[in-house]
Amino acid sequence: MRKRYLPIVLLISLLATACSKLDEQPRAILVNEQFYLDEAQAVAAVTGTYRKLYETGQSLYNGLFQIGVEMATDDYEAGPRARNAHVRAISNLTHDASNDRMEQLWKQSYDAINASNLNIVAIEKIPADKIDATIQKRLILEARFLRALHYFNLVRWFGDVPLQLQPIANLSKEELQVAKSTEEQVYLQIIADLQAAEALPNYKAYGDMDRGRASSGAAKSLLAKVYLTQKDYAKAKAKAAEVIEQEGYELFEEFADVFNVEKKNGKEHIFSAQFKGNVGYQGNALAGRSAPADIPGINGDYADALHVQGGLYEAYEKTDARLAVTFTLGKVSPVDGKYYALPTPQFNKYYDDAVVGNQSQSSKNLLIIRYAEVLLIFAEAENELNGPTAAAKEALNAVRQRAKTTLLTSSTSKDAFREAVFEERRKELVYEYQRWFDLVRRGADYYVAKLKAAGKNNASARHLHFPTPQRELNLNPNLKQHPDWINH
Template sequence: MIYSRYLISFIISIGMLSCSKLTEQPDALLISEQFYRNGEEATAAVTANYSKLYESGQSLYNSLLQIGIEMATDDYEAGPRARNAHVRAISGLTHDASNDRMEELWRQSYDAIYAANNGVEKIEAIEATAISEELRQRLIAELKFLRALHYFNLVRFFGDVPLLLNTNSSLEAQALRVSKSPEAEVYTQIIADLTAAQSLPSQEAFGLANAGRATSGAARALLAKVYLTQRNYTAAAAKALEVINSREYRLFDHFSEVFEVAHKNTVEHIFSAQFQGNAGYQGNSLAGRSAPTDIPGINGDYADALHLEGGLYESFEAADTRRDVTFVSALVSPVNGQLYQLSRPQFHKYYDESVIGNPYQSSKNLPIIRYAEVLLIYAEALNEQLSGPSAAAYEALNQVRSRAGISSLNPGHNQLVFRELVLEERRKELVFEYQRWFDLVRQGPEYYMEKLHAAGKTLAAPRHIHFPTPQRELNINPNLQQHPDWINN
């Protein structure tokens, strides 16, 4: 019933909470009104909302999107030590509504949405003498950005989903049994929330002390992506151009700098999942999940693997500097100093050299949206809007290619060819950043099946451009209906 389990926990715990719970990584119980009495407490509680993106080893942006959706693409598969049968099912496209990763995608997304809704309500109710109006509106805008991000993911995962914009204080069964809203309504709310979030300070105005918070640039960049997904290419191009013309962001000189700890939350990073290993916080688990298991002293898990039949590794030109940042084919053991050749390339973007012995403690952030993607959004949107690539579309795409060390494209491609070139550039630029499945499915079922069948994943079917509504949610809420493509499948 989506909110019911969170609501019941909240009611039981109201009398048990105290300010001592307000730590660097607050837990989900920070929803009590006791933590929204003034500006300082409201700021801490909103900060806690960000942690729902990455707060554990299998939270949304700390591997759940990888094992929950990216396995169902031509670029990834469950590695030799992927222990969860449900993950292996997604990799082989045999998953169904009982899949536990579907349940987690749904549950964690709505948990975060509940926290955002609760925060908006509580901050709106704080006495004027206890919080400045400027801070009140900023914190609400941050929560709306986070709510929009989670709904954007949900509507792409599942299609029609319940649209919940407030907390429900009633324990009446009917009040807890919500129905789905059409995709169009969900997108309308996403756009409204992101439009409001454009009022947030810029990255520069926030300063390093607030690195990682949602900004006006993040709202605009995510809006461009939302419009692109909706095929509103005119709006997508215009919003991407706003980000470009703001000059708040630029490409790093070298692709490797995007993933260096020393450069976190700087010129190319628009919004990222924040990781900090070995400091009582949370490391980036993708580093450990993709690291090898058979090299002394590295202690990887090799649960995420490259799907060789997809041809991703071979698609990189020899001069493309992104390949050897993204993948590794040999590693030196920190124990004996020997060089070990790997049987196949493995993902290496998030491997943190400062914690060789425990890659799960990687402090490398995971980009949710960065400037390179904005350039690619702009190039794609212009191509679709103008029925072919313009000079500006080539310029945007070639900026990304030039940084990668490969030659610029010359004019003369038609719309279809340029579209595929942009998608292939996204594929290579954004490996292991939770983008491939979204890119495939927004092109439609035929495109998705063509790519997966060519990669040997022959069970790919039209229904796989969405995931099934979790069976557990259907069982406890009779007002929910299964996605039509998944009925009798």
């Protein structure tokens, strides 16, 4: 990690308004010794750290996941207007350690981790007469949740990575030239942070201005996903069951409501990247990236495209309520009132009818984890432990029933049920940054077979991870390239 990760000056891009629900205003640009003096500053600092999830530009949860990760799957490809050679290389699986999207994934994740580390250390030092003890504890746990989320992404993308738990303070070699920790060590820290964060308030305890902050349910849900990724199915099932039984989440009755701006941070939304258009450039970039480019007045980029050979669109039943929300086959031009059919389906989840012609200002949130996924985590873990039991089918069918698709009622094998859950995840969570993670956790044979079946013939076992960015290797002699990417 290098100088650019260091917030010696606490940059108040970190303290800009994070979203419509996390509304702390920036105060000033202050050195660390002048900041974290009281409760208001501590709240503002942590609020700003949420913004690192979805800052404008190609930030982690505002487009970078899509162009840096999801393009390397069977469901997505670089669209006609994705002209960046690095993005097209990922889509074609010809990327290497020099790819600038890999560099950004690494850089932005560690920047956010360092901000969380600073929050954890500095907020704990605020005198008791300057901050309410309950708020102080909550803010530290929010920072630990965010740190865990970023490390969970990093370890899945890159394998072994440096584990930095203190804010960088003086640019010494010891701080900047950190060797990698093992995946096991990183996961132990992720789990420790999330277990601590389980003590956060229930999401219903937050007032309107704080909706969208990390909660007990968010920590438990992410922890269930961590356990599932590690194939610790007993713990994954138990934690998912705890969320289902204790946290008070529900599915929306209609799938369209999951992406209804008026119902953001609602009963199904466990943790989301928060967007609000026309307020400081805080729109959801995916809406414009996927919107049609050739319909008068739509002004879309069409940089994120469906990889048609993957067969995703055809996998849906015709009655599936998710089809019309997830995809569009054409739109009416706001200029001439004519309907323009599209040659292939295009993604539509984040298209915001309130800002037709300027989708960069879409106010639709990006769902990082939601209740439907927790149900599918439970179904998958239960099946791995006990086969397709009634409880596993009930969880899967809850998602299918809301989608208005055929329920699973007949007997089936453990292997068949596993595939049914994975296909349900694919259809339910498409364009929500899930597909690459799902494919790679099934292993190299599964990943390669799926991509080659979709015509992406460059896929190989090394694509289960991304290469450590070459720029990082050049600047830190203690870093080593991932073994699968040596000499590639």
